[in-house]
Every structure is written in C-alpha cells, then in structure tokens.
Amino acid sequence: MTAEIFVSQNAGGDENTGGIxxxxxxxxxxxxxxxxxxxxxxxxxxxxxxxxxxxxxxxxxxxxxxxxxxxxxxxxxxxxxxxxxxxxxxxxxxxxxxxxxxxxxxxxxxxxxxxxxxxTEQCDDLLDDHLRRDEESLRHTFEGIDRGRLECVCQAMAKASRIAVIGFRNSYPVALHLREQLLQLRGNVDILPHPGQSVAEEIADLTSQDVVVVVGVRRRPVFFPRLVDVLLERGVNVVVIGDVSVKSALVGRNVTLFEVDLNSHLLSSFTAAFAFVALLADEVGERLAEAGEVSGRIERINGYFSDIGELEGC
CATH class of the missing domain: 1.10.10.10 (Winged helix-like DNA-binding domain superfamily/Winged helix DNA-binding domain)
Structure with a gap:
C-alpha cells in the first residue's frame, strides 16, 4: 500500500451555521x-x-x-x-x-x-438543523474521497495478515464499529487498546504485513502523534481517519489520511465518521467477496449464533 498524506479539499464545517x-x-x-x-x-x-x-x-x-x-x-x-x-x-x-x-x-x-x-436562531428548528448539518457533513466527506486511494487502502486491508483498529475517547466508538463490521468479513481484526491495557503491549507484535487504522477525531490524547511515529518506525501500514484538526498532528508523517467532516451544534456530530467507516468496511468486503472469502465466514458465524442461541430469531 502506498502511504502518503491525503487531505480533502472539501473538508471543514458546514458553511451555514444558522443566524447570529x-x-x-x-x-x-x-x-x-x-x-x-x-x-x-x-x-x-x-x-x-x-x-x-x-x-x-x-x-x-x-x-x-x-x-x-x-x-x-x-x-x-x-x-x-x-x-x-x-x-x-x-x-x-x-x-x-x-x-x-x-x-x-x-x-x-x-x-x-x-x-x-x-x-441557531430558531430553536424550534433543531431537528431540521441537525439534519441539514449532517447532510452537509456527509456531502463534504464523500466528495473529498480519493477513489484510487480508497481502492488501494481497501485492497491492503483485505490482504493484510492482521488489522488493528485504534481509537481513544470520542474516536473509540467509531473504531469499535469499524472493527465489528470488519470482523464479520474476515478474521484477525482487533480493537486496541483492550480495556485496562497499555498501548505499548498491544502494538508490540505488529509488523509490515499488518494494517493499523487509527481513528483520530477531535479530541485526541497528547501522545497521538508519537503513537503514529512508533507504528511507522515498525514498518506498519498506517491509515488515519480524522477531522480537519488531525492535519496538524500528522505533518511530515507518511500516512494515508481520510478526512471526515464533523459538524457542531452544542456538541459534535460524528455522523460522517460512522458513514465513512461503513463505506470502508463495505469496500473491503467487496474485495474479500471477489476472492470467495466472505460467504463461508458469514455462514459459519450464523451457524454459531444458532448453536448458541445468542440472538433473537436464531
């Protein structure tokens, strides 16, 4: 996988934030x-x-x-x-x-x-305002995606020996969702760090055959840039998913960056981040399906659901 910094030219907040x-x-x-x-x-x-x-x-x-x-x-x-x-x-x-x-x-x-x-000036329009902001964030995010770069990343993720997804604070739910989606498609997908564990122990076995997806939306821990440096020093293929604020943390670093557009009302909305990881998982799934590696895994998982009686309707 060719690693380089990619910054969307369409990223940033919504241009219409309501009357002031x-x-x-x-x-x-x-x-x-x-x-x-x-x-x-x-x-x-x-x-x-x-x-x-x-x-x-x-x-x-x-x-x-x-x-x-x-x-x-x-x-x-x-x-x-x-x-x-x-x-x-x-x-x-x-x-x-x-x-x-x-x-x-x-x-x-x-x-x-x-x-x-x-x-916003009209509080009664809160529902419409949220919808408008999220629609704009989705549009900005998807318009800024380089299809060739996405193809390269997804191909690397499909072939990787192991995929590790890392996220902290607000980034953790996004990272966890990506991991759960990918786990339905292939094995050896992990979310790091595990609860109560140190990051250093979790990344010790990563190699150049692996892909690490680091989710870095606002607000990141102070060691975020150094974590990326350590992964790069080990030769790991690093993909970063972050908002506009992550660019300053990646200056001079050889990573593949996909920028998602967050919008704010009182708190930040991560709709575009979740939408992008859904796209990423689907694209990886397409590559794996072409190789005939998806249907059998899904059948096995569904069989275990039935054997265990873990879910409704199984």
Missing part, C-alpha cells in the same frame, strides 16, 4: 465558554457596523473555532466561502492587528474539539 443576528446579540452570554468571552464581545459590539459578508464570516468563525486554529488563511477562506480580504477587514474591525493576533486570542480560550459557540 439576535441570537448573537442576546442569546450568547459572556460566560458562553470557549473563545466566547473575548471574541463574542467584540463581534457583538461591532455587529451593526459589519457588512453582510462580514457578518457571514463572523457567523462561520463562531461555529468553527477549531477550523480557525488549524487552518491557514487560504484554507479558512476556502472553507468559509469568504474572501481573504473580507476576513482581513473583519479582523481589523474587531480590533485585531492581523490574523495572527486574532488566532492567538482564539487559541487562548478555545481547545480544538470543544463545543463551538454558534447557536
């Missing part, structure tokens, strides 16, 4: 958390003087503070759909000397992966 007019001025207090105190106060005080485009930029920023921290000016402009000159004017109107000073203020109070600040 009255919601911003009266709905978000000084104790809103994150970068809200300094940034929200400045936007509130300057809101009436902002142009329509500048208000759109402010809206995007409040809903995507993590993107602000991990993206450069060009990337932020592309993600927000707002020109760089408009962003520069907004920074100055908010009292910042330049983009660097603006980012330092955001970094001072916001940790990547923490809940974003933007709130």
């Amino acid at each position: 007019g009255s919601a911003l001025i009266s709905g978000i207090g000084e104790n809103g958390g994150g970068a809200g105190r300094g940034l929200v106060s400045r936007i509130r005080e300057s809101y009436e003087t902002l142009t329509a485009t500048e208000r759109e930029a402010a809206q995007y920023i409040l809903g995507h503070l993590t993107d602000v921290l991990v993206c450069n000016s060009v990337e932020l402009s592309q993600l927000s759909g707002v020109s760089q000159p408009t962003l520069s004017r907004l920074y100055r109107k908010l009292g910042y000397a330049n983009a660097g000073e603006f980012r330092r203020d955001v970094r001072r109070m916001h940790q990547p992966g923490a809940p974003e600040i933007a709130r």
